[in-house]
Amino acid sequence: MGILYKNLIRPIFFRIDPEKVHNFALGISSAAGRSGIISRVTESICSYRHPGLKQTIAGIEFMNPLGLAAGFDKNGHAVELLGNFGFGHLEIGSVSAYPSDGNPRPRLFRVPEDKAIIVSYGVPNEGADSVAFQLSGKKLDVPLGINLVKTNDESRPATDEEVFSDYTHSFKSLQPYASYVNLNMSCPNSAADRDFFDDPSKIHQLLEQLSACSPQVPVFMKLKPVSDEEILREIVSIADEFSFISGFGINLPAGKPPELNFKTARETLSKYPGAVGGRPVEELINYNLRLLYNIIGPHSRYSLVAAGGIFTAEDAYKKIRLGASLVQLYTAMVYEGPGIVKKILQDLVKLLQKDGFSNISEAVGVEG
Numbered sequence: 001m002g003i004l005y006k007n008l009i010r011p012i013f014f015r016i017d018p019e020k021v022h023n024f025a026l027g028i029s030s031a032a033g034r035s036g037i038i039s040r041v042t043e044s045i046c047s048y049r050h051p052g053l054k055q056t057i058a059g060i061e062f063m064n065p066l067g068l069a070a071g072f073d074k075n076g077h078a079v080e081l082l083g084n085f086g087f088g089h090l091e092i093g094s095v096s097a098y099p100s101d102g103n104p105r106p107r108l109f110r111v112p113e114d115k116a117i118i119v120s121y122g123v124p125n126e127g128a129d130s131v132a133f134q135l136s137g138k139k140l141d142v143p144l145g146i147n148l149v150k151t152n153d154e155s156r157p158a159t160d161e162e163v164f165s166d167y168t169h170s171f172k173s174l175q176p177y178a179s180y181v182n183l184n185m186s187c188p189n190s191a192a193d194r195d196f197f198d199d200p201s202k203i204h205q206l207l208e209q210l211s212a213c214s215p216q217v218p219v220f221m222k223l224k225p226v227s228d229e230e231i232l233r234e235i236v237s238i239a240d241e242f243s244f245i246s247g248f249g250i251n252l253p254a255g256k257p258p259e260l261n262f263k264t265a266r267e268t269l270s271k272y273p274g275a276v277g278g279r280p281v282e283e284l285i286n287y288n289l290r291l292l293y294n295i296i297g298p299h300s301r302y303s304l305v306a307a308g309g310i311f312t313a314e315d316a317y318k319k320i321r322l323g324a325s326l327v328q329l330y331t332a333m334v335y336e337g338p339g340i341v342k343k344i345l346q347d348l349v350k351l352l353q354k355d356g357f358s359n360i361s362e363a364v365g366v367e368g
């Protein structure tokens, strides 16, 4: 399957505008997901089960630790087929209270030399109520995470109170369809939103308001990458007050900070606005993962979810050994196709066995 994608499908896709390809792939997946036969055939080709990959995190049973990261299927149109690609969970979104068109196009760029994608979408999505409506009635075999963000519109929400109620509106509307909710605390590409939660008191206020919504599902927080451990420590201590917070993840940094390693000249990259996903962010995300794991420790009530530059089982295993209980990918789907999921899972089992672990949970944090 991987060979077919790389030799036949990818060369065609890579000649076409990335956003058009993405929308086309989602459209096809959404239509195919409605066919029982296609779903079953996809599942039988792509899925891989092994008891060593199974875990219960935040009360949710995951058949394996590898999920599809937020942003691939923002509105949840294709969850039925994506759920058959072998992922242990899917995360849709980011979804905001109100619909948003996002930033002007072009806003998605490939950088093959670096196995990277540059994204400046600015969280376009159909809005929480519409996403809730179209998720209703869909049956999924894998846990579904729903990632929430503030509406990207300069005029709305305008005040702090309006920002909090943007999240609570989406939360109330979508939690009935979610296995877990992930709060996107810093979308790198929506200028109005990026730094809002830099003031930790605003994180506290948001969590207070969510607490008043009686959360029924575990809630994770996808944080901005930092270089200062103290910031993460402060956020974790705020979360300590709210028992519904089950863990943390790290989002992409805004722009192209010096910590990212590129083969491509920075002058060339500066032509593409936005944040970088894929290989160049791996080290920065792993650095933040290590910081977070050092803060929460091995017997924490929190779990860590990590995405950033996973293309192989070794990449996923590294994040697990640094403290991630769940890992996710996005960019590898573009470069390697959906066959990558099974390959990573099969190789992950071999890596676990080589190290003498009978279950993935034993490997979490051993390098932390």
Ligand SMILES: Cc1cc2nc3c(=O)[nH]c(=O)nc-3n(C[C@H](O)[C@H](O)[C@H](O)COP(=O)(O)O)c2cc1C
Binding pocket: 069, 070, 071, 072, 074, 093, 094, 108, 117, 119, 121, 123, 147, 184, 222, 250, 251, 252, 276, 277, 278, 279, 281, 307, 308, 309, 310, 328, 329, 330, 331, 332
């Ligand atoms: C095109 C694109 C769109 C994304 N959209 C979102 C989003 O809406 N919300 C979010 O939390 N993360 C979003 N992300 C970040 C991914 O969820 C993930 O954290 C990041 O891409 C790192 O994983 P990767 O290196 O496997 O791509 C997006 C990433 C890409 C490449």
